[in-house]
Amino acid sequence: MMQAPTLRTERLTLRPFTPGDAPAVQQSCSQYEIARNTLMIPHPYPEGAAAEWIAKHQADFDENRVVHFAIDDGALVGAMGLVLKGDGIGEIGYWIGVPQWGRGYASEAALAVLRYGFEERGLHRVFAAHYKRNPASGRVMQKIGMTYEGTLRQHLLKWGEYVDLVFYGILRDEWLARNDR
Ligand SMILES: CC(C)(COP(=O)(O)OP(=O)(O)OC[C@H]1O[C@@H](n2cnc3c(N)ncnc32)[C@H](O)[C@@H]1OP(=O)(O)O)[C@@H](O)C(=O)NCCC(=O)NCCS
Numbered sequence: 001m002m003q004a005p006t007l008r009t010e011r012l013t014l015r016p017f018t019p020g021d022a023p024a025v026q027q028s029c030s031q032y033e034i035a036r037n038t039l040m041i042p043h044p045y046p047e048g049a050a051a052e053w054i055a056k057h058q059a060d061f062d063e064n065r066v067v068h069f070a071i072d073d074g075a076l077v078g079a080m081g082l083v084l085k086g087d088g089i090g091e092i093g094y095w096i097g098v099p100q101w102g103r104g105y106a107s108e109a110a111l112a113v114l115r116y117g118f119e120e121r122g123l124h125r126v127f128a129a130h131y132k133r134n135p136a137s138g139r140v141m142q143k144i145g146m147t148y149e150g151t152l153r154q155h156l157l158k159w160g161e162y163v164d165l166v167f168y169g170i171l172r173d174e175w176l177a178r179n180d181r
Contacts, residue, residue: 004061004068005120007112012105014069014080014112016061017054024076025050028097037134038095039156067116071096071109080109082117088124088172090117094140101136107143114144118175127169131158141168145178 007014017025028034029050035043042049060066064084071078071094078096085091092113096106110128117123130137132151142148146168154162175181 001058002061004057005116007069007116009108009112011073012077012109012112013072014109015072017057017068017070017079019051019054021070021076022051022054024097025054025079028078028095031098033098034095036159037131037137039093041095043159067121069109069113071105073100073105077105078109080106080113082113082121082126084121088122090121090123090126092117092126092128106137106140110140110144114170114175115181118172119181124172125169126175127167129165129167131156132164132166138166138168144170145174146170147174 004016006016026045026049029041030045032043035041035045057066057068060068066084067082069080069082070076071080076097077100078094080092080094083091083093092110094106094110114126117126126146127149128141128146130141147170149167149169152165152167155165156163
């Protein structure tokens, strides 16, 4: 059985989640600040949801749906997923635990996942989307070299409120033209 790869950056290891990560994931995902700006994390976060989520990762990898990465700086600090949409298109999504915000971790991890997507998976395009009210995530997308592509107005109903969704993307040629890759 093939496992998702482990990627290393200056400060971080991006590795597969293990069942032992469940308590840390449970704690982070239970935080309002994380749930509020992500698509898929319910609030309140149900008991046992982290363990259930981690248990699905191997099948997601085997069936080329999502490559999940635990972001680890010695302890678990966040999660990043590369969703494989087919036809060489990937989408990244992520969260970093609130105590670790503002250290550049999301940008450092996202750059490694872009590299994996383009160089190991041969992707043609990688995009990401954030709620307009969450500019810190847009800043991460800018810092990894993505281009603003547009805003879908009131495109999602999040907790009873229609929210604008802001899209960023980077194409394979743009990645290959970088000198810091
Ligand atoms: C968005 C998130 C992943 C950022 O993680 P992080 O590790 O703190 O990100 P980084 O430190 O790499 O970069 C954050 C950037 O946003 C900037 N920023 C922070 N708050 C901001 C705000 N309110 N407005 C604009 N920029 C902001 C920071 O200054 C930094 O940019 P800089 O390096 O140019 O100073 C993290 O806040 C998070 O997990 N939020 C909740 C979940 C979420 O939003 N996930 C993304 C869904 S699309």
